[in-house]
Every structure is written in C-alpha cells, then in structure tokens.
Amino acid sequence: MSNAYNRPDQLSPELRRRVLETARRLGYPGPDPVARSLRTRRAGAVGLLLTENLSYAFRDPAAVGVLEGLALACEDASVGLHLVPASPGREDVAAVHRAGVDGFVVYSVPDDDPHLAAVLERPVPTVIIDQPSLEGIDRVGPDDAAAVGKIAEHLVGLGHRQVGVICMRLARERNDDFVSPARQSGAHFHVQRTRLEALAVAFSAAGVDWAGVPVVERFDHTVDDGASAARQLLDAYPQITAVICTSDILALGAMAEAERRGLRVPQDLTVTGFDGIAEAERIGLTTVHQPVLEKGKTAGRLLLSSGERSAPKVITLPTELRIGRTSAPPRTVEEPWFGG
Amino acid sequence: MSNAYNRPDQLSPELRRRVLETARRLGYPGPDPVARSLRTRRAGAVGLLLTENLSYAFRDPAAVGVLEGLALACEDASVGLHLVPASPGREDVAAVHRAGVDGFVVYSVPDDDPHLAAVLERPVPTVIIDQPSLEGIDRVGPDDAAAVGKIAEHLVGLGHRQVGVICMRLARERNDDFVSPARQSGAHFHVQRTRLEALAVAFSAAGVDWAGVPVVERFDHTVDDGASAARQLLDAYPQITAVICTSDILALGAMAEAERRGLRVPQDLTVTGFDGIAEAERIGLTTVHQPVLEKGKTAGRLLLSSGERSAPKVITLPTELRIGRTSAPPRTVEEPWFGG
DNA sequence: ACGCTAATGGAAACCGTTGTCAGATTCACC
DNA sequence: GGTGAATCTGACAACGGTTTCCATTAGCGT
Numbered sequence: 001m002s003n004a005y006n007r008p009d010q011l012s013p014e015l016r017r018r019v020l021e022t023a024r025r026l027g028y029p030g031p032d033p034v035a036r037s038l039r040t041r042r043a044g045a046v047g048l049l050l051t052e053n054l055s056y057a058f059r060d061p062a063a064v065g066v067l068e069g070l071a072l073a074c075e076d077a078s079v080g081l082h083l084v085p086a087s088p089g090r091e092d093v094a095a096v097h098r099a100g101v102d103g104f105v106v107y108s109v110p111d112d113d114p115h116l117a118a119v120l121e122r123p124v125p126t127v128i129i130d131q132p133s134l135e136g137i138d139r140v141g142p143d144d145a146a147a148v149g150k151i152a153e154h155l156v157g158l159g160h161r162q163v164g165v166i167c168m169r170l171a172r173e174r175n176d177d178f179v180s181p182a183r184q185s186g187a188h189f190h191v192q193r194t195r196l197e198a199l200a201v202a203f204s205a206a207g208v209d210w211a212g213v214p215v216v217e218r219f220d221h222t223v224d225d226g227a228s229a230a231r232q233l234l235d236a237y238p239q240i241t242a243v244i245c246t247s248d249i250l251a252l253g254a255m256a257e258a259e260r261r262g263l264r265v266p267q268d269l270t271v272t273g274f275d276g277i278a279e280a281e282r283i284g285l286t287t288v289h290q291p292v293l294e295k296g297k298t299a300g301r302l303l304l305s306s307g308e309r310s311a312p313k314v315i316t317l318p319t320e321l322r323i324g325r326t327s328a329p330p331r332t333v334e335e336p337w338f339g340g
Numbered sequence: 341m342s343n344a345y346n347r348p349d350q351l352s353p354e355l356r357r358r359v360l361e362t363a364r365r366l367g368y369p370g371p372d373p374v375a376r377s378l379r380t381r382r383a384g385a386v387g388l389l390l391t392e393n394l395s396y397a398f399r400d401p402a403a404v405g406v407l408e409g410l411a412l413a414c415e416d417a418s419v420g421l422h423l424v425p426a427s428p429g430r431e432d433v434a435a436v437h438r439a440g441v442d443g444f445v446v447y448s449v450p451d452d453d454p455h456l457a458a459v460l461e462r463p464v465p466t467v468i469i470d471q472p473s474l475e476g477i478d479r480v481g482p483d484d485a486a487a488v489g490k491i492a493e494h495l496v497g498l499g500h501r502q503v504g505v506i507c508m509r510l511a512r513e514r515n516d517d518f519v520s521p522a523r524q525s526g527a528h529f530h531v532q533r534t535r536l537e538a539l540a541v542a543f544s545a546a547g548v549d550w551a552g553v554p555v556v557e558r559f560d561h562t563v564d565d566g567a568s569a570a571r572q573l574l575d576a577y578p579q580i581t582a583v584i585c586t587s588d589i590l591a592l593g594a595m596a597e598a599e600r601r602g603l604r605v606p607q608d609l610t611v612t613g614f615d616g617i618a619e620a621e622r623i624g625l626t627t628v629h630q631p632v633l634e635k636g637k638t639a640g641r642l643l644l645s646s647g648e649r650s651a652p653k654v655i656t657l658p659t660e661l662r663i664g665r666t667s668a669p670p671r672t673v674e675e676p677w678f679g680g
Numbered sequence: 681a682c683g684c685t686a687a688t689g690g691a692a693a694c695c696g697t698t699g700t701c702a703g704a705t706t707c708a709c710c
Numbered sequence: 711g712g713t714g715a716a717t718c719t720g721a722c723a724a725c726g727g728t729t730t731c732c733a734t735t736a737g738c739g740t
Contacts, residue, residue: 029463033440034383035726037374038695044438045422054415058408068398075394075425078435082385083421085414095418098384100373100440123369279619346698355718375696378725 005031037100045080046070046303047101049119051088051109056221060249061277065292066107066129072293073300086115088172093118103303106131110172110188125306127299132190138306139314140299142290144191145198147319151244151272151288152202154321158329160242160270161208165199165215166229166254167192167246176225177232179215195246195274214240218250226253227260234261241270241330248273248280248287255285255326266328276322284325291317345371377440385420386410386643387441389459391428391449396561400589401617405632406447406469412633413640426455428512433458443643446471450512450528465646467639472530478646479654480639482630484531485538487659491584491612491628492542494661498669500582500610501548505539505555506569506594507532507586516565517572519555535586535614554580558590566593567600574601581610581670588613588620588627595625595666606668616662624665631657 005020037043048070050057057063074081079102085095096118103125109116111132119126120134127138155163170179170187184200187193200210216233218225230243230253243258245251251273255265263269273280276289298315344359363370377383388410390397397403414421419442425435436458443465449456451472459466460474467478495503510519510527524540527533540550556573558565570583570593583598585591591613595605603609606626613620616629638655 029461030437031728032378032726033438034374034377035695036438036728037440038372038378038697038726039728041695043374043440044435045440047420054408054411058404058411064398064404068394071394071398071423071425074423075427078425078432080387080425080435080439081423083411083414083423085411085418085420087415092418095384095420097370098373098376099420100377100383100385121369343698352717371698372696375725376698378695378727379697379699381725 034100043100043102044078045082045101046074046300047082047084047096047099047104047119048107049084049086049096049104049109049115050107051086051113051115053088060221060247061279062247062249062275062290062292063107065277066296066299069293069296069298070105070300071296073297073304077300077304079304084115091115096122103127103306105129105299105303107299108189108191111190112188113172125303127303127306129295129299130191133314136312138299138302138312140295140302140317141191141315142295142317142319144194145201147274147288147290147321148195148198149202150319150321151274151286152199152206154286154323154327155242155244155270155272156202156206156208158242158270158327160330161206162237162239162330163203163208163213163242163244164233164237164240165196165213165244165246166226166233166250167196167215167217168221168250169219170217174219175217176219176228177217178236179217181211183217184215192246199244221247221249223249223253223256226250227257228253230254230257231261234263242327243269243271245271245273248275248277248285251280251285251287251326252283255283265326268331270327270330272327276320280324281322286324286327287322289320289322374440383440383442384418385422385441386414386640387422387424387436387439387444387459388447389424389426389436389444389449389455390447391426391453391455393428400561400587401619402587402589402615402630402632403447405617406636406639409633409636409638410445410640411636413637413644417640417644419644424455431455436462443467443646445469445639445643447639448529448531451530452528453512465643467643467646469635469639470531473654476652478639478642478652480635480642480657481531481655482635482657482659484534485541487614487628487630487661488535488538489542490659490661491614491626492539492546494626494663494667495582495584495610495612496542496546496548498582498610498667500670501546502577502579502670503543503548503553503582503584504573504577504580505536505553505584505586506566506573506590507536507555507557508561508590509559510557514559515557516559516568517557518576519557521551523557524555532586539584561587561589563589563593563596566590567597568593570594570597571601574603582667583609583611585611585613588615588617588625591620591625591627591666592623595623605666608671610667610670612667616660620664621662626664626667627662629660629662 071081082099082101084099091114093114096115104119106128108130130141133139170192184196204210214237216229218229243254251271254271258265258269265271273285273287276287280287344356411421422439422441424439431454433454436455444459446468448470470481473479510532524536544550554577556569558569583594591611594611598605598609605611613625613627616627620627
C-alpha cells in the first residue's frame, strides 16, 4: 500500500492502479502525514520562534525580510515553515514542545526567554539569528558592532558631539523612558545591547562622555513610538544635533517628530536609522543596510544542511553604510554669527 | 509517565518530581510531538496555502496583513501556523499531503490550482479567503463587487469617461500586456475577475463602452510593475484621465510613472488603488480600504471553531471608500480654452 | 521436468505516545 | 483486623503509516 503511493516503480502498474482504485472507492484520503512523520522521523517542517508579539514581526519590514528569506530556503527544500505561537505575555512553553518540526530557527528573542530555553532542550538542530553565540549552536547575524561603528564614525566625522539615541526594547519588562546605564549594560536583547555598546565605544573614543548621552527606549516598535521617543528626547535635550535610532522604523518616527516641531532634516537635525528597509531608502535615510533576506535564507539553509556537518557554524553577514539625505554637519548654534 | 507531563494533578507532587527527575537523568527530552499528534489526532497547527511565489506574499502589505491576522488567531488558540511550501512553478502537491495540520486556510490562489485541489481532498476543515465559494467550504472575503462599485461611482461622479485599468495577474500563465475580453472573463483569480466585472458593470451603466477600456495586466506585484504597466497604458492611450488599479502597490507605481512623465496627480491624472495599506494612506491615495488583518483573523477563528458547527459559513467583510488627494475631475483637454 | 534466480505480495515489527484497565499497595478509619 | 478509598504500577492496545523480511510465484535456461 505504502509502495503504491511512494514508490510507483517498485510494483507493477497494474497492481498500483488496482490499489489506488480500491483506495478511492473506500474513501481513503491518502497517507496520514503525522503517522508518516512518526515512522520516518522527519516532520518536514522547521519551526520559527520569535517571541515578539506578532504585530512586531509582521509590521517591521526588516523582520518580514528575514521571514521571507527563511520561507524561501524552506521552499527550496520543500519543507514547511511552522510559526510557533509564543506570545510574550503568557509563558506558553508547551507550544515549543508541541511543535512537530525537524529543527528551529530562533530570531531575536531575549537571551533569558523561557521559550528559547525550551527550544534548546529539544533534541533537534537549532540556528539562531541576531543572538549571542551559544555553545554548539549555529548562528547567523551581521557584525552589529562594526555596523554601528560606521554610523558613529560618520556622525563624529560630521562634527556631531551632542547626540541622543532611540532604541528598541532592552528587556522583557516595559520601559518607555530614558535608559539607565545599568539597564543598558544588562540588556537582554543582544542586538540592542551590542549596538549601544558599540556606540559607547565609538563616541568615547571621540572624546564624548557616553554617560552624558541620553538614550530613550521604546517597548513597541512602530513609527509612532519613534516619534514619541524623539519628542521625549528633544524636549529634555533640545541641544541635540543628531538622533541615532537603532532601527529605520524608529528613525521614520523621529523624522516625523522633527517635521512636527519645525526642525529641518538634516540642516537642523541629523537622523540616522538601522536596517536599510525599502521605505527608508525611498526617502533617503542615512542608515546601515543589512541583508535581511539573506539573513533568513542563510539561517534556513544552515538549518536544513545541519545533518552534514558536526562543528557548529557562525556566519557573519556584511553591512553597508548608506549615507542619505538625513545627515549633515551640525548647525553651529553656539556661534551662529560665524556662519555668515 | 504521560501523566507526569500532561496531568500534574492526577498524581502526587512527590511522584511527579521523581519521575521527571529520572527522566532528566536518562536524557529523556520530553514527549515526542509527532507521536503525540498521532495518538491524540491533533497536530496543533493550521496550514496556510498561498501559491504565490513568496516574494509576493511578503512584499505586499495587504498579504502580510492577512498573514498577521491569521497568526494572531492561531496564537490565541495556541496553535502553530504552518506555511505550506507551494511554489507556483513546480507542482509540488506532495507538500500539501505532507503537512501535518488540523486544517487549511487558502488565500488567493487561482481556482484551477492543483494545490487547492489537493487541500480539498484532505479530510480536514478548510477556510478560503478571497475565493469563490466552494461547496460546503467556509469562506471569508470582502464584498469586492460593491467595493469596486464605490470606486467606479466616485470616478463616474467626478466626470471620468476615459479610463484605463491596471490589474494583477489573471491566470497562472504570465501575460504582461493588455488583456483580451476573453482573458478577462476567464480569469482564474477570483478577486481580480470580480473586480473587473464590477468595473465593467458600473462603467457600462454610466454609458461607457467597456470593450473600449484598456486593461493592462502584470504577473508580478511590485511598485515597479505598476509603473511599467502605467507606462504601457499611457503610451498607448494618452487621452486617459484616470488610472484604476486593483491594488495599492500597483497604484504607487502608477503614481511614480505619472511623476516621471510630468503629469500632476490629480490635476492631470487621477489614480486610484485598492486595499488601503498604510503607505497609501500616508500619501493620501484614493482607494478602497478593506480590513486585511480582520480577514486573516476571521479566517483563523472560523477554522479553529469549525468543529462546533455543521453548516459552512460565509463571512463578508465591510469595505470603505477612502477619497484621498489622488482623484479629481478630469482636465477638459478637448476644450482647454473653456477653462479660462 | 527441474533447479536457480529475480520479482512480487503479504505479514509482522516498529516509530513513541496516550488511554484504559486490572491488580497491587498504601493509608485512614471504623 | 477488615473495609473502602485513594494512589500507584505495569501491561497492553490502538493511532496509521513505513520498512524489513520471508514466502510465494514467475521466468528462464538446460
């Protein structure tokens, strides 16, 4: 019977025809995928864990790009992509245990997330994206530190010394406010922590006291949140000449807020982003482009080929500084008469 | 053993502790999800079939919205979302058979797609979105005909009689060109066919000869494709006063093309879209808004509750005409001296 | 007609879990 | 000490396929 469906060549066409005919007559719907998976020990799917609430994942073009790349890799291998339902709120780790998959991709979850721990307990290969390396686990990610360094270098080169930062959430507990140094260094989101640290290093090297640089955090990741963060930042520190955002979405919000308060970008205020999403490119945002689609695709390929090697692999993707129309030297507010 | 994991209340805490302890010592990774699914006859996942090549699905904000809604519904029910790898090219129907899911959601595939047929053969509940009703199958979708009618009414009311249409693919075979009446009426994508038919009805009622209205089709669905379609349309029919697009993405492209050739929107050319995506709203595109997130969420809920009822359900979602800054009365090119 | 090989069909074991059920053990209480 | 309830143990039969293995048959040459 099994042969009739799976290996038409192993038996005579006549028999096969008769078997399938009878099967249809009896209303047999074809082999059950679950039973087949049990026996063959292949689920034919890879799991994707992203603990963010889903509106984040689907509304951030960078995340959608990763998703797309991963889906492409899965499609190439004729393997399904199983989105694990992991709301950030309730700790529904059972969903991880219930997922019938041959491996996991973990994307941008906090390092203390119980879902991540549950994934690592499962006896299947795992690839993590944008996370710190874990013992024996494959990893894909851009060189965040270097990428942020390019931005910082660019701004320092332009002459900016009074800067402010807007970043995404740093931990699972909400904090829509300025960020203390302790929270910065103890951030559980690896990407955000790395970017802040790299900024600290670069600006300190340029003689800027990092402890004096205000950092505003937003839990949610929307254009509006970027705008409100910029408002909070500029209300408290009007002397700031450049707003550094750790994502393009936040930068779009900062731009909107700048326009709202009559600041011209880049003459009055420089705004930079991170990711290089399409909309940012369209409006000419200065940002660091990272190949999000490649990120997902590489992770998928890595996972699907993980049977073939033993040593874990770490792949670092290139990034590129894209100078747009939103960065310029700071206005010399202290000595405006010098400008002529 | 099973009890220790699944029903902590049925046995004493002490025993449970001991069992789990021993399990860990033996390196037992917890119950196997596939075997469990086989036994319990619940896969804990719903399948999503969208035959489009994936770059379409993830780059069209409307599709991403549906995906997000569906994912939200799944999350609510603690059920995974399984993306079935169904490339449009190779007819890999086996992927549908291999998917271990409790039901399917089918979104916007052509009605003659073999994957769709394969889904319907599976003995699991199915919900279709934006497709013609099928015997005994749940369905979710907007009232496309009425929605398009609103657009047509709006344009007719403004005085447009010379219009052109840009639409998405009508069949699985590529045709990046003008569309013959036969292809229009035989379109395999239900949504597109419905919209064209509704336009035909509305404009015919206004005294416009529909056979004389040019319709340009594009297989891919990007802003650039919208631009090239507009170019083809306006090159051949420069007298057109309004370009009706069956999606916002295409309309964005048409706007870009209008700008490229120095046409002011809406003074020289009216452009309308369909879907009501965020970017369209930001630039003030005249369009019909449909609740894409609701569409996905409703489909998911319907599927997950389909055990509770017998009669299939058809849910029609409301749409809303959003008049923006891209539609205005046509310029009276025939008699320019009348204008003063 | 016989023996050998190759092809074919059918039976049985197995994948890892859950559900049921009978029997054993413990414990409290009369 | 006997009784009943509560709890625990162990065995076993599905779930629905795939895979292995063996018995049978067909084909063929001598």
